[in-house]
Amino acid sequence: MQLKDYLKQVFNIDAxxxxxxxxxxxxxxxxxxxxxxxxxxPFATHERLGYVYDEMLRIPQVEEFMRKLVEYxxxxxxxxxDGFVVPGHYEDILYMNHNARCFxxxxxxxxxxxxxxxxxxxxxxxxxxxxxxxxWSDEKMRAFVKLVRYLHYLRYAEKNTFDTSNLLIxxxxxxxxALVEVLRERNxxxxxxxxxx
Numbered sequence: 271m272q273l274k275d276y277l278k279q280v281f282n283i284d285a286x287x288x289x290x291x292x293x294x295x296x297x298x299x300x301x302x303x304x305x306x307x308x309x310x311x312p313f314a315t316h317e318r319l320g321y322v323y324d325e326m327l328r329i330p331q332v333e334e335f336m337r338k339l340v341e342y343x344x345x346x347x348x349x350x351x352d353g354f355v356v357p358g359h360y361e362d363i364l365y366m367n368h369n370a371r372c373f374x375x376x377x378x379x380x381x382x383x384x385x386x387x388x389x390x391x392x393x394x395x396x397x398x399x400x401x402x403x404x405x406w407s408d409e410k411m412r413a414f415v416k417l418v419r420y421l422h423y424l425r426y427a428e429k430n431t432f433d434t435s436n437l438l439i440x441x442x443x444x445x446x447x448a449l450v451e452v453l454r455e456r457n458x459x460x461x462x463x464x465x466x467x
Contacts, residue, residue, distance in 0.1 A: 285311030320368035380406035
């Protein structure tokens with residue numbers, strides 16, 4: 271609930287849902303419908319919203335927030351890696367997954383198996399312009415890094431794989447810091463504008 275409330279302030283929208291069923295009522299098809307822990311809309315359920323997401327990325331506080339998450343992901347991949355996976359820069363992943371179901375798909379992983387971690391990572395990456403996984407412990411953090419390395423290795427070895435370049439691995443502490451910093455900066459900017467007018 272707290273994450274949802276902070277995200278509403280950062281994105282300045284109400285289209286943020288917990289336990290969002292991403293494929294419910296998908297043209298009457300009977301298909302698997304992943305439930306995302308938190309999803310930031312707007313939600314592209316029956317139309318493509320790629321250009322709407324492009325516009326959202328032009329909002330200074332949204333861009334700043336996403337840049338922070340991309341940098342935290344880079345830090346985490348480098349901390350537990352050996353250079354095999356080179357994390358993308360913000361500009362590298364900015365326009366990936368143009369046909370996403372939501373702007374940001376967030377999975378929070380705590381007491382789940384490695385198979386569930388893989389499912390959460392793939393769902394977040396497939397459904398969001400930005401997929402975000404929040405490991406609840408250092409052990410889960412290392413497991414996500416190993417998962418990304420595994421999928422990267424499959425591509426390297428020319429095997430079938432899934433591209434998780436838009437997947438950001440961010441600890442809960444890092445997410446909290448990013449949210450607080452962006453909201454603090456927004457509040458200072460608003461205060462300066464009020465004082466100046």
